[in-house]
Amino acid sequence: MKRGDVVGVVGAGAFGTALASVLARAGKRVLLWSRDPEVVSSINTRRVCSRLPGAPLPPPLEATADPRRLAADARFLVMAVSSTDVRERARELGAVLDGSHIVVHAIGALAAPTNERVSEVMQLGLPTLKLGVLAGPALPQDLAEGEFSSMVVASVFDEVVAEARRLLNAPPVLRLYGSKDLAGVELASALSGAYTVALGLSDGLGMGAGPRAVLVTRAVAEATRLVVAAGGQAKTFAGLSGLGNLLVRATDKSADYQLGRRLADGVITADSARTEGARAALAGAGLAKQLKARMPVLMGVAAVLSGKAEVREVATLIGDSVATEE
Secondary structure: OOHHHOEEEEOOOHHHHHHHHHHHHOOOOEEEEOOOHHHHHHHHHHOOOOOOOOOOOOOOEEEEOOHHHHHHHOOEEEEOOOOOOHHHHHHHHHOOOOOOOEEEEOOOOOEOOOOEOHHHHHHHHOOOOOEEEEEOOOOHHHHHOOOOEEEEEEOOOHHHHHHHHHHHOEOOOEEEEEEOOHHHHHHHHHHHHHHHHHHHHHHHOOOOHHHHHHHHHHHHHHHHHHHHHOOOOOOHHHOHHHHHHHHHHOOOOOHHHHHHHHHHHOOOOHHHOOOHHHHHHHHHHHHHHHHOOOOHHHHHHHHHHOOOOOHHHHHHHHHHHHHHOO
């Protein structure tokens, strides 16, 4: 098989493993890179990954701990690591990749502590300019179970979008759409996780269907402000990477939603809030301040997550701001 037909997946977490599973079941060659030798051995010998044990991992999927092999065998890579690891992974891969590689990330957060978009961080560490983002309402468990899912790939380069759609489309399980709004899709993906936490808080407090619907519409309005302020398109958050993502994730299948419910129930404290949606809320609030975008719901969620406000206090604040919003 030609190098251009191999998909390299960086990170054997839940999403990376789920994506690799879908592609392998569609008969595509996948090389999954993990820095953990035990994970690599488990995938290659027992066809199981501990991060998503229910995902089928048939050949032609292989795992490797060697970044040089990943760079040599796969021209197209999907970065599927935590936002807290992206800087280090980009530097590590930067030593072995070259300008011919294409790298898209599937990270639904911003990069702390600078509140940069993930593609901006990758651009600093990688030698290729051919970068993009993969986002949308595709939960790892649904992908592993073969449920229909859709995602959008965005890049300023047509080649990145075309190659992603060629290599990652795996009907009937996964269908990809394309966009040129890289900034908008990245921010929409991150903010959808943040507002998923907000919906978990709302449901945990028993605020009801009416306030929940208002909260969703205000989330769309707020997120659109920030997307536009950051140079993205106004329509983007209303698509798959934003609203679509939010609607699918606002269930118990999502760690971000569960986090909001547990905070509302008092089961955990803000010190335990370590999901990507929580990180996105904190970084998004920081970016909103930098760009002077009015986002009371996001700011309220960030206040809870940073331990600066109580859940019910912020619920009242959010309710008041939503009621007075134009």
